[in-house]
Amino acid sequence: MELFEQHSNRFDEFSLQAAGWTLDYSKNRLDHGSLEALLALADQTGIEELREALFSGAPVNNTEQRPALHTALRSDSTEPLHVDGEDIRPQIQSAQTRIREICDQVHGRQWLGYSGKPITDVINIGIGGSFLGPRVVIQSLDPYKQDNIKIHFIANIDPGDLLVTLNKLNPETSLFIVASKSFGTQETTCNALQCREWIIAKGTPETSLSKHFLAITANIPKAVEFGINPENILPMWDWVGGRYSLWSAIGLPIALGIGFDNFEQLLAGAREMDQHFQQAPLESNMPVIMGLLGVWYQNFWDARSHGLLCYSYYLRSFVDHIQQLDMESNGKSITRLGTSLDYRSGSVIWGGEGCNGQHAYHQLLHQGNQHTPVDFIVALLSPHSELQEQHRILVANAFSQSQALMSGKSSDLICAELAAQGLEPTQIEALLPHKIIPGNRPNNTLLTRTLDPHSLGSLLALYEHKVFVQSVVWGINPFDQWGVELGKQLSDTLGDRLQDPEAPADQDSSTNGLIRLYHSTLDS
Numbered sequence: 094m095e096l097f098e099q100h101s102n103r104f105d106e107f108s109l110q111a112a113g114w115t116l117d118y119s120k121n122r123l124d125h126g127s128l129e130a131l132l133a134l135a136d137q138t139g140i141e142e143l144r145e146a147l148f149s150g151a152p153v154n155n156t157e158q159r160p161a162l163h164t165a166l167r168s169d170s171t172e173p174l175h176v177d178g179e180d181i182r183p184q185i186q187s188a189q190t191r192i193r194e195i196c197d198q199v200h201g202r203q204w205l206g207y208s209g210k211p212i213t214d215v216i217n218i219g220i221g222g223s224f225l226g227p228r229v230v231i232q233s234l235d236p237y238k239q240d241n242i243k244i245h246f247i248a249n250i251d252p253g254d255l256l257v258t259l260n261k262l263n264p265e266t267s268l269f270i271v272a273s274k275s276f277g278t279q280e281t282t283c284n285a286l287q288c289r290e291w292i293i294a295k296g297t298p299e300t301s302l303s304k305h306f307l308a309i310t311a312n313i314p315k316a317v318e319f320g321i322n323p324e325n326i327l328p329m330w331d332w333v334g335g336r337y338s339l340w341s342a343i344g345l346p347i348a349l350g351i352g353f354d355n356f357e358q359l360l361a362g363a364r365e366m367d368q369h370f371q372q373a374p375l376e377s378n379m380p381v382i383m384g385l386l387g388v389w390y391q392n393f394w395d396a397r398s399h400g401l402l403c404y405s406y407y408l409r410s411f412v413d414h415i416q417q418l419d420m421e422s423n424g425k426s427i428t429r430l431g432t433s434l435d436y437r438s439g440s441v442i443w444g445g446e447g448c449n450g451q452h453a454y455h456q457l458l459h460q461g462n463q464h465t466p467v468d469f470i471v472a473l474l475s476p477h478s479e480l481q482e483q484h485r486i487l488v489a490n491a492f493s494q495s496q497a498l499m500s501g502k503s504s505d506l507i508c509a510e511l512a513a514q515g516l517e518p519t520q521i522e523a524l525l526p527h528k529i530i531p532g533n534r535p536n537n538t539l540l541t542r543t544l545d546p547h548s549l550g551s552l553l554a555l556y557e558h559k560v561f562v563q564s565v566v567w568g569i570n571p572f573d574q575w576g577v578e579l580g581k582q583l584s585d586t587l588g589d590r591l592q593d594p595e596a597p598a599d600q601d602s603s604t605n606g607l608i609r610l611y612h613s614t615l616d617s
């Protein structure tokens with residue numbers, strides 16, 4: 094609050110624009126001195142060199158010796174870009190052409206099921222980056238959806254996720270997309286097998302399965318082994334990480350859901366943010382400023398998490414996607430060189446839809462005894478112009494929550510209010526400590542005119558690059574995910590123990606106890 098009193102034009106000094114977004118970062122515990130120190134830290138840790146390495150296809154994923162070229166997927170450059178001696182531009186172009194062809198056939202009602210009826214429902218079977226990115230885009234751009242096509246997602250191995258969707262479908266007009274970079278993810282392969290059995294049980298001749306199944310994968314042999322027609326397999330590449338892959342053929346359900354032209358607009362928005370990230374000076378570079386603010390709170394103010402408050406119903410699953418993007422990238426404790434970090438790295442990402450959060454967790458934000466930095470994400474105009482007046486109230490709530498976090502409410506003001514309500518001094522004294530709102534709680538506001546394919550694309554790219562900036566400062570590799578392997582291995586073993594009641598109790602006491610309970614429940 095004091096910083097605002099010292100600088101009447103603080104908003105102008107601590108806000109910037111890029112790719113259709115305005116970042117107001119004036120409500121932070123930040124003055125020019127601390128900002129300069131953070132910028133110096135970014136410079137010292139080599140942000141410009143590593144940013145160049147990222148875009149140029151150097152093996153920035155050093156533990157897998159791979160590039161991370163999600164930016165190439167949305168580039169319009171015709172300059173050759175080599176990976177392992179091969180120019181990847183033609184591969185990217187050909188995958189996009191294939192996406193367009195499939196969209197033309199499905200939207201033109203020329204892709205027919207086994208009984209000769211056009212496709213009406215597309216079902217994406219995938220998890221993690223093969224699910225969260227496409228889902229957030231489909232949900233966020235619902236106002237742009239194609240009239241005659243519904244997009245569904247099956248991700249979890251919980252039969253409920255599978256059956257809730259299958260029960261909505263007509264097998265004659267359903268097109269399944271098996272989306273899996275490895276084609277080895279247990280949840281996805283189990284669900285894909287179930288969907289194949291389902292559609293055959295519903296009368297689809299096995300010889301017609303190619304009319305109802307596509308695959309998107311880097312593991313073509315396994316997709317062919319599953320029974321996917323090679324012509325119906327779209328490529329994924331090792332130089333694109335799963336959580337960065339919605340711009341690739343993993344985005345096929347997006348293009349089918351909102352149309353190829355809107356998918357291209359999504360790519361264009363991300364491209365504009367890429368260009369900003371590459372060209373803007375560090376002090377006016379949106380991903381750099383957002384990344385450094387995260388470092389500031391994580392490493393200098395003992396913050397433990399970072400909240401995303403999305404004041405848009407359509408952005409209701411944005412947090413889910415950013416959780417994987419951020420936490421699977423920066424949830425590491427080892428540097429790129431293999432040494433242990435002696436400082437904190439990736440933060441816990443949480444959040445949700447505003448105004449709903451105001452009636453759920455904002456109490457802690459306002460009066461908790463730990464400060465939790467948050468981003469308010471706001472579209473100024475509703476896609477429903479006829480209800481812009483109601484949307485104005487949504488925007489007012491976002492702005493007021495942001496102001497309340499910064500300004501708080503002083504004891505003098507509270508005492509005056511309670512006295513005006515007729516409370517006795519002793520009552521006021523007793524109630525006062527419970528009503529004080531401390532304020533000085535850091536928060537950013539990201540504003541755009543309206544949530545459309547272009548602004549969504551640039552928003553998603555903004556957070557991708559924010560994560561990258563933080564990985565550079567922390568000295569970690571954001572593009573591998575070795576930590577998820579153990580759980581997968583153990584689930585195979587414990588799956589066997591749960592399957593066989595006579596299996597040896599060869600696990601730890603807790604796990605043996607849990608397995609015993611499973612068997613006794615199954616038998617009861």
Ligand code: F6P
Binds near residue numbers: 220222272577
């Ligand atoms: O969570 C681990 C992970 O490998 C993610 O990185 C990935 O997005 C997800 O599983 C799905 O992997 P795949 O696309 O290979 O099925």
